[in-house]
Amino acid sequence: MTTVEPTDQPVPTQVLDGAVEEYPRDKLYVQVAVILAVITAVEVATYASPDFFIWSWGGDSNVGLISFLLLLMAVKFAMVAWFFMHLKWDKPILWRVFVSGIVLAFAVYLAAMFMFRLFSPDSMLAT
Amino acid sequence: MAETVATHESLSQEVREGLSAELGHIEHDTNTGISNTKLAMWLFLGSECLLFGGLITTYLLYKNPLSGPTPDEIYDIPFTSVSSFVLLMSSLTMVLAVSAIERGDHHRLRVWLGATALLGTTFISGQIYEFTVFYQEGLGYTTSRFSSAFYTLTGFHGVHVTVGIIMLVSLLLLSLRGHLPEHRSETVEIVGLYWHFVDVVWILIFAVVYLIP
Numbered sequence: 001m002t003t004v005e006p007t008d009q010p011v012p013t014q015v016l017d018g019a020v021e022e023y024p025r026d027k028l029y030v031q032v033a034v035i036l037a038v039i040t041a042v043e044v045a046t047y048a049s050p051d052f053f054i055w056s057w058g059g060d061s062n063v064g065l066i067s068f069l070l071l072l073m074a075v076k077f078a079m080v081a082w083f084f085m086h087l088k089w090d091k092p093i094l095w096r097v098f099v100s101g102i103v104l105a106f107a108v109y110l111a112a113m114f115m116f117r118l119f120s121p122d123s124m125l126a127t
Numbered sequence: 128m129a130e131t132v133a134t135h136e137s138l139s140q141e142v143r144e145g146l147s148a149e150l151g152h153i154e155h156d157t158n159t160g161i162s163n164t165k166l167a168m169w170l171f172l173g174s175e176c177l178l179f180g181g182l183i184t185t186y187l188l189y190k191n192p193l194s195g196p197t198p199d200e201i202y203d204i205p206f207t208s209v210s211s212f213v214l215l216m217s218s219l220t221m222v223l224a225v226s227a228i229e230r231g232d233h234h235r236l237r238v239w240l241g242a243t244a245l246l247g248t249t250f251i252s253g254q255i256y257e258f259t260v261f262y263q264e265g266l267g268y269t270t271s272r273f274s275s276a277f278y279t280l281t282g283f284h285g286v287h288v289t290v291g292i293i294m295l296v297s298l299l300l301l302s303l304r305g306h307l308p309e310h311r312s313e314t315v316e317i318v319g320l321y322w323h324f325v326d327v328v329w330i331l332i333f334a335v336v337y338l339i340p
Contacts, residue, residue, distance in 0.1 A: 101173025
């Protein structure tokens with residue numbers, strides 16, 4: 001049985017499952033969490049100051065605001081999956097499995113939303 | 128059979144741990160190089176994308192209520208923002224727990240597992256409070272198509288968080304009883320994957336349901 005001594009250094013973990021070469025230090029996780037917190041604060045700022053020039057373009061259609069929020073959402077999603085879920089260090093098959101689920105879901109439900117004309121002014125669900 | 132059990136129980140703790148470690152090693156020797164348990168969890172999470180994708184799509188389709196309170200009237204964005212921040216930080220404590228057990232630091236493992244469970248419980252408490260306020264303001268489950276879609280989506284997510292908390296507390300109890308040695312760190316990692324998934328789903332819900340007008 002292999003014993004892993006407590007250490008502050010990155011620990012090779014092939015002994016654990018053979019899938020991970022090396023884990024980063026906890027400092028990286030904290031840095032990622034700080035970035036995620038900042039992004040969340042920016043998201044909330046879009047609610048507090050909807051007229052700020054960075055996300056207010058597009059006028060009443062809110063195209064700028066929606067695009068900006070979707071971008072921030074995607075960045076947060078990717079950062080959690082990449083760093084916290086260890087996809088950065090794990091074998092590629094794992095992120096392929098996960099991304100396959102996401103792509104399938106996105107394609108199926110985007111088609112469903114178009115079918116109901118969700119993005120059209122004459123949406124079937126407006127009334 | 129009874130003899131087999133008696134023989135196994137008569138083994139010393141050291142021998143049993145060594146045996147478990149050996150069995151664990153054999154279990155990880157797969158074609159993909161990844162343990163079947165871990166691969167199964169990722170497949171499960173991939174399928175969960177379809178579940179939550181369906182619920183989010185349904186919400187978007189039914190967002191415009193025909194009767195009852197509208198989303199703009201009822202959402203408390205500052206309160207939900209704090210809840211979102213709490214859940215986001217629970218992902219940090221979870222990944223620190225995984226890191227701790229891989230280093231054999233059981234004390235920190237328990238601290239971070241406990242912190243994650245506590246943050247998750249705080250999030251769920253906030254959601255129960257939010258639902259209660261919404262109900263008092265006239266938004267019942269069957270009030271409108273918007274309310275049904277909203278409660279179904281956020282309720283399903285809440286159930287997932289609750290299941291995650293139960294798993295975290297179970298891990299904490301296992302660790303306290305000494306049944307979570309380093310060679311079983313993958314168990315913590317797999318629970319961690321589930322927990323992070325619950326977090327990324329909330330990242331989507333927070334933006335799509337609460338923030339996007």
